[in-house]
Amino acid sequence: MPGETYIVDQSGKRDRKMTKADRNLETGFDFEPRSYEITQEKINIYSRYVFHGKDTKNIHTDDETARRAGLPRAVAQGRYPIGYLSEVLLDFFGRGWVQGGKLEVSLIKGIYPGDTITIKGKIRDKVHEGNTIRIVLDVWIENQMKEKTTVGTASGLVDDGGERTPEG
Amino acid sequence: MKKKLSYQNIEVGEELGKKEVLITDEMIRACADAIETKHPWYFEDSPFGGRIAPPTIFDNDTLRMLDENYDRFGSIHTRQVWEFKNPAKLGKRITLNARIIDKYIKRGRGYVTMELAAIDEDGLEICRGRHTSLISLEKGTGK
Numbered sequence: 001m002p003g004e005t006y007i008v009d010q011s012g013k014r015d016r017k018m019t020k021a022d023r024n025l026e027t028g029f030d031f032e033p034r035s036y037e038i039t040q041e042k043i044n045i046y047s048r049y050v051f052h053g054k055d056t057k058n059i060h061t062d063d064e065t066a067r068r069a070g071l072p073r074a075v076a077q078g079r080y081p082i083g084y085l086s087e088v089l090l091d092f093f094g095r096g097w098v099q100g101g102k103l104e105v106s107l108i109k110g111i112y113p114g115d116t117i118t119i120k121g122k123i124r125d126k127v128h129e130g131n132t133i134r135i136v137l138d139v140w141i142e143n144q145m146k147e148k149t150t151v152g153t154a155s156g157l158v159d160d161g162g163e164r165t166p167e168g
Numbered sequence: 169m170k171k172k173l174s175y176q177n178i179e180v181g182e183e184l185g186k187k188e189v190l191i192t193d194e195m196i197r198a199c200a201d202a203i204e205t206k207h208p209w210y211f212e213d214s215p216f217g218g219r220i221a222p223p224t225i226f227d228n229d230t231l232r233m234l235d236e237n238y239d240r241f242g243s244i245h246t247r248q249v250w251e252f253k254n255p256a257k258l259g260k261r262i263t264l265n266a267r268i269i270d271k272y273i274k275r276g277r278g279y280v281t282m283e284l285a286a287i288d289e290d291g292l293e294i295c296r297g298r299h300t301s302l303i304s305l306e307k308g309t310g311k
Contacts, residue, residue, distance in 0.1 A: 036204060046202045050228050059242040069242045078245025079227045083203035086224045086250070090207065095215055098223055101252040107245055 021093045021158050023133050029123045031092050031137075036084055038076050040113035046077055076111040081141050081150040088119045093135070093156030100132070105139065105152030116144045121154065132157040173238035175271060175278030175304050184233040184266040184282065189226075191256050196221045220255035223295065226264060230284045230299040233266040240303075246279065247300035253293045261289040269298070278304035 018032050019025070040061075047061050048054065059066040063073045082105065090097045111117055118141065125136040134155050141150040171177045189195075199222050200210045207222075214220045227248075234240065256262055263286070270281040280303050286294040 049198045049202055082227060082248050083224045086222065087203055087205045090223065098252055098255045101223065103250045106247050
């Protein structure tokens, strides 16, 4: 239903809820972390999508090709951390992500088949922007070894509830 | 004929082209499946009036447009910036423009940054992204 936020866990059930971004959330607030398992099968399916349904040997699907590129083995596409992050932030901000969301991340470590990655975020700032408040978060992704693989910031808009800055 | 993708061959300011994309049910489902979401805004209805695509639906188009100009062995996505302005709605035609905005060497390896802008058929800005990839996969060669 429009306006509601459902969280879909990996079994496809709509039973996980996430705190919704709100002007009353304080800096330092951590949103609920969410984990995903990365498998070679998922990587291959995504590669097929990218290459218009074709199976190809590339650094994501083939260990030998990845080694020729200086990687230890086939590595997940960068799209995974970015796509997963965006989905978590959509669930957090709702329409304030679709209209006003900003994401800036560095992919600092590869994600490999067999990894379990966890998306995390913490509010670092709240800034008035017109009749809205932009909530700014530090966001990052950790693998199962607690190593950060992706780091950066994200922000989205929430209604300011009538609060106005002295100028506004 | 395509140029080989190398640090030397990349030209900052180069337009990678323009392409039109129709947002279809198949596209939305494929993208949503890949990032494991069944968000109702993608499959049922949204507050924007009708179904929308995941905001990162154009995540691959920057590289696809690079590949139309360059022969790429492989590259590693190292940085991404996205600004989401409006939803990409099912059935809308979206025009994508991509260009190379920077290249640099870091720790002996070459990187390229590309910018993608998406505007729908009504002139509404959908999103703007900057994608940085490591393109010199052999350290120190600049190739």
